[in-house]
Amino acid sequence: MNAPARRAQAWAAIGEVTDPELDQSVTELGFITEFEVDAIRGDVSVAYRLPTYWCAANFAFMMGNDMAERLGELTWTQHVSVRLLDHFYANEINRGLADNASFQDTCGHEASGGLTELRATFRYKAFMSRQERLMGWLLAHGVCRETLVAWTVADLAAYTLTDARGLHLRERYLAMRRSHTPGDFSGQGYRGDGREIAFVTAAGKAIAADDLDAHRRHIQSIRMNSEFNATLCSRVLAVRQREVASTDSAAGQALAR
Amino acid sequence: MYTAPDGEQYFIIDGHIHYWDASKANQKNRHGEEFVNCFHDYQKGLSPDEYIWGDEKFRNYGRETMLDDLFVDGYDDMAIFQPTYLKDFYHEGFNTTERCDLIKQEFPERFILNGSFDPRDGAAALDYIDYLVDDYQIAGIKLYTAEWKGQSRGWSLNDDWSYRCLEHCQKRGIKNIHIHKGPTILPLDRDAFDVKDVDHVATDFPELNFIVEHIGLPRLDDFCWIATQEPNVYGGMAVAMPFVHARPKYFGRIMSELLFWIGEDRILFGSDYAIWHPRWLVEQFVDFQIPTEMVEDTGIQLTPDIKRKVLGENAARLYGIDIEAKKKALAGDAFATAEVA
Structure with missing residues (x-):
């Protein structure tokens, strides 16, 4: 596999990871701000930034952990680095991601179990x-x-x-x-x-066909919740991206190329 | 008072406002800067363009701006201070009862002052409740379960000292407890927005009213379920209100759900000022209709009478305000004159 193909494969791999709350791909959401692939050595380095500094730590950890796992599953990757930027819990999470630690080990007394x-x-x-x-x-x-x-x-x-x-x-x-x-x-x-x-x-x-309306009414409420967060996150993310647009990392789309 | 283009009149009690100081000088650390930035991003992301402020003004807008925005430019008749202390992020706190009281003293007819407690203070929290009741005559309590304190990153309503504090509030005659849910981050492996702890306290303290801010979103289904079971649970519309502008169809669905599950008597308007300006929120809410296809589906409409309840009458009932008497009391004050001019 040539270098552009490996790069595309790595991008697709992190694209499989979703924001758990929004059920949308982290690449589509524009969370990825750095994406470096050394196809020959097999090194992949990813940095991600969430819509606010206060995004829930467990979601932040899950996304980073999932990206590292997906990249690790590729046959050619040797060293995978995933880092969270500008987040209140970034130090702890990045330490955990670097050590491939579990969430419990990463958070110590601040978590009472796994995910x-x-x-x-x-x-x-x-x-x-x-x-x-x-x-x-x-x-x-x-x-x-x-x-x-x-x-x-x-x-x-x-x-x-x-x-x-x-x-x-x-x-x-x-x-x-x-x-x-x-x-x-x-x-x-x-x-x-x-x-x-x-x-x-x-x-x-x-x-049953007769129960379909009740079933839909029930699951619509789940969708309403994710829509609230999705709207809030996408609006806040748009603001944040406008403000960091001067840096070369702003456009997630460009990173895939 | 807001008079709509069709002549309908609305007495407005803004159930959720802040008087904060997030200036650089008051920021203790990076978290202070990031906290106010997050609020500011909400303003920028969900307001009409003409209501977006610059950084400096947003961090510390001051007394004059607030009074003008609420009562002269905005249509608020009264507003409820909901303090948020954040003393780990700001030297003097972000928005404390003491700070809000300075304004309340000047305009006692216009403001309702709420206090706050932190159950992690243990017995000192009980003394603090006494101090707020005795020295500030607070009308209610605002709780923020996601507040940091030393090593702690949040607390639960079900904690032992939380129960003792609520018992103490009940004993001291406080009835209204506003709860701002998270994103709580402890324990970190749990759902950050969970509202189930409200269910327990609402059952165990039937004499207290629990007003869940931003109507439990993003756990609206859980909130509606709890509110259906517990008659003393209310929904505060702060943060959900601006969706009337940003996502009107979605806002229609939220209102349909709320009216279907908990009914028109337990929903309270709040602007969350200074994040959002009450002027456009009130104008757009009064103008808003639930989309026809949704009404056909659910049969639920948002009539002027329901809007009057949400915008003022429900809060008036909770806080013991006689709206007609209040209108008279406010008629001659500085703001009423300014509105006319």
Whole structure:
């Protein structure tokens, strides 16, 4: 693999990491402010900055830790460095990231356990938000409720879509639906065979057509919460980026090239 | 008082304002600078352009600006001081009861003064509550669970001393407890915005009212659930208000949810001044209608009567204010004259 290909692969790898609260990729959100790849030596160096100095420390740690893990999984990487900038807990988090320490070890007495439970909570929220968005789109574009609730994963995947928005929403939902055991958001490996029901409750149960409105009302509230943070974060991030625009690191997009 | 273009009148009690000093001279460390920067970014990110200030003014806007913005340029009839101490970040504190009291003394009819306590002070917190009640006649309490103190980065309403402080408030006749939820960061492995501790205190202190600022967002679903179970839980609209401008459709959904779950009697307007200016918030809120397709879906509308409750009547009930008597008391003061002029 040549150097540009490795660079692109590394960028794609960190792009898989999402902000747990917003369920959006850290690269799309513009969080990455430094991205250096020495393809020959296998060194990757990443720095990230969050919308405010006060972003929750556990989310900040999770994102850094996930990026380091994704990069470490690439066959050619030797030394991976991920650093958090301009954050109240940056020193502690960066020490933890450099030592590849667990969150508990990083935080010492300030944490009372690992992040497993929190991660599962956010996977559940992401699953439900993605489902809500896709269902809403499909219902608004001619799919009837009875059909929708009866679809298997294979039916959903085979349904003819041409609209870019629809395709995007389906891809995002299927990525989670295919990789999670119904009712289990612990992140254990799971591969369905396509015959499972496409749209299920958090417990993995099929939804009756008559219950669809109540189900949607419930999951809409989850989406409303993430929309609040997403709006606040994106607005604040835009302000912050305008103000650091003079530095060469501002445009996340340019970093990928 | 705000008179809408259609002639409807609204008595405004701004449920959440600050009188802070975040000037360089008062900043203790980098956190002080970053704290006020974060507030300022909120202002810049969610206000109409003409309401965005420069750095210096935002750090310390002073008495004149505040009085003018609230009562002359803005439509507030009354405003509630919600102190935020932050003594680990600012030498004299960010916005203390003592500082707010200087203004309250000058204009006692216009302001409601709330105090604060920190349960991590232990027994001293009880003495401090006594001092605030006896010397400042505070009307309520504002709590900030994400405040740093030495090694501690926050506390929970369920902590032992928190309970003792709340018991003491109840004993001293304080009824209204405003809670600003996080982002709390301790313990760090927990959900930073969790509001479930409100549920326990609301059950255990039925005589107190708990006003959850920014309506529990981003945990609106949990907040609505708790408020549905606990009749003494209220929602403060600070921070959610500016969404009326930034994301009107989303704001419509928030209002629909709140009205559906907790109803029109338990929602309180707050500008969070000086982050946001009450003038445009009130104008846009009064002008706002829940989008038609949402109304068709839920049947919930935001009528002038509901807006009157949110903008003033609900807070008046909590703080024992007779609006008609208050209108008379305010009619001749310096601000009423300035408004007319």
